[in-house]
Amino acid sequence: MDNKKAGKFIYLPFLLIFETMKFENTLAFAQSLDQADLLSDRRNDFLFPQQNGKPFIYLCGNSLGLQPKAAREVLELQLSNWENLAVEGWFEGSSPWMFYHKELKKLMAPIVGASPLEVCPMNTLTVNLHLLMVSFYKPAGSRFKIIMEAGAFPSDQYAIESQVRFHGFDPKDAIIEVSPRAGEYTLRTEDIIAEIEANGAEIALVLFGGVNYFTGQWFDMEAITKAGHAVGAIVGFDLAHAAGNVPLKLHDWNIDFACWCSYKYQNSGPGGISGIFVHDKHFGDTTLNRFAGWWGYQEQQRFKMEKGFVPEAGADGWQISCTQVMPMALYHASLLNFEKAGFIEPLRAKSKTLTSYLIYLVNEVNSSLGEEQFKVITPAEEKDRGAQVSIIAKQDGKEIFQQLVAHNVLGDWREPNVIRLSPVPMYNSFEDVFLCAELMLKISKELRR
Structure with a gap:
């Protein structure tokens, strides 16, 4: 050549x-x-x-x-821990389950451009989208609308529809969809921003996919975030087709929250565990609603079994149920491959x-x-x-x-x-x-x- x-x-x-x-x-x-x-x-x-x-x-x-190829090995390790340690596996062995998610956080963070404190592996994608909307979709007065891309993946459409209905709104009134121009297949950034600006006083939440599942378009997430914040809205992203695929800078772009599945470009297996991002600027906000669970309670006090939810610091405070060890192990195997490859760049x-x-x-x-x-x-x-x-x-x-x-x-x-x-x-x-x-x-x- x-x-x-x-x-x-x-x-x-x-x-x-x-x-x-x-x-x-x-x-x-x-x-x-x-x-x-x-x-x-x-x-x-x-x-x-x-x-x-x-x-x-x-x-x-x-x-x-x-x-x-490493998936079988890491899974067998955890099966062995279960076999040999049983309940003591939560605190014993080479990777105690109680803290296992912290190993993944260090590897997840570079993939999405965040600090380890801002990310957490947990649940599945649409579950996490709902949980984050509980915190970040806060309609008040005339500001109750959600703006999103037309043709978003159906799970996002259904989740958003159900959330606005939960708050007592009709999706026809509360959801604004931005569509491509006639004869075009993808969205122009200027059209997204214009729609945000035109409806700014009524928008509570801007919620887009990072990469559209149908066309493969990667949206200008930084520009969308700036436009959303300029009108006083919260901005979040579903990164199902973006995480592990394109370089992300969630913290630097000042994005409020995001979630993603890990079984596409991150190779964690069918139905693999999801991940969330919450910008650290929100960690001190005690006005945020959340659906709480034991595993999101502050780690050092968790086993005191006391009433009154006090969240663990960072994104971990959005956890509900205990660590999903086997799905997490499969995700761990793939994250190690990203580390070997030098992560995203x-x-x-x-x-x-x-x-x-x-x-x-x-x-x-x-x-x-x-x-x-x-x-x-x-x-x-x-x-x-x-x-x-x-x-x-x-x-x-x-x-x-x-x-x-x-x-x-x-x-x-x-x-x-x-x-x-x-x-x-x-x-x-x-x-x-x-x-x-x-x-x-x-x-x-x-x-x-």
């Missing part, structure tokens, strides 16, 4: 980037990128599903991440190039077909997307998707005509991306005969 033409990886402490890149639509070029990739060995830390004796090209990490650098290469290859497929069979609706600008590329198949979409799966390429289908492909930098290769596009072209040609 001619490095001056194709570019090369440069590795600085915890930073992996490409120089100016000119892509080529060849297997040899894709393989040359893999040879230059200093994260390529991370692929060996994961288990790939098999079909007909061959591993899948797995491009569905936006829905469920692959199993880390190296992964992000590779991710931008992976998605750019995939988009380039999709356009090459269209050129070979002589028409736009596949339309990418994920933003073209790297800063506006994560690892996911959403593609409208203009004809035979479901058949193309099914044929991809039959040929060991596993992405994700969304009605009515969208194929979501997510090359995850932790375990996907440039060859994966090339072979996927090559197969898309082959299948499309065969369906036209």
Whole structure:
């Protein structure tokens, strides 16, 4: 490979980037990128599903991440602790369960740009969204509305609808949805900000996804937060498709709260434990409501079993039930892989190039077909997307998707005509991306005969 033409990886402490890149639509070029990739060995830390004796090209990490090889080991360790220590495992052994979440907090914090005190692993995503809204959705007088993106994941829609009904409001009156302009698929930041400003006196809460699940658009979270705060609103985010995918600075961006699942880009297993973030500026606010439980009570006094809830310092004070040891162990296994990779920045650098290469290859497929069979609706600008590329198949979409799966390429289908492909930098290769596009072209040609 001619490095001056194709570019090369440069590795600085915890930073992996490409120089100016000119892509080529060849297997040899894709393989040359893999040879230059200093994260390529991370692929060996994961288990790939098999079909007909061959591993899948797995491009569905936006829905469920692959199993880390270390998952079985850490889970067996905790099973062993349960077997040998039983109830004493809460305070005995190499990682006593009573304090196990603190090991994870140190590894979670760099992934979302927070301090360990501001994050906590607990519950599942929508449960945490409800718990945080108990604290941070505080309608009063004319300020009772929630503004969100149209087309948010249904769980968010349902949670928000039920919260406003709980407070006695009609969702039609209390929820403002921001939609893309006619003929567009993604939101413009200026339109989000304009809608916030236009309704500012009535907005109690701005609640967006970090990355939209359908289009893969990464919203300008910092700008949205500034706009929300400027009109006197609280600002929170559902980071299901953002945490472990894109670089976040929740503390520095002054975001009030956030929550995320850990089973997508953070590979903690189906239904894996969730995480929360609460900005430390709220820790001293005694006016915040919360649904309290024993595990959120101050740690040093917890076993006195006294009445009158006194929260533990930081995000831990939002806990309700005791540590979920087994799901936490699986999350721990994946977080250790992030630590080995240098956390988010190296992964992000590779991710931008992976998605750019995939988009380039999709356009090459269209050129070979002589028409736009596949339309990418994920933003073209790297800063506006994560690892996911959403593609409208203009004809035979479901058949193309099914044929991809039959040929060991596993992405994700969304009605009515969208194929979501997510090359995850932790375990996907440039060859994966090339072979996927090559197969898309082959299948499309065969369906036209």
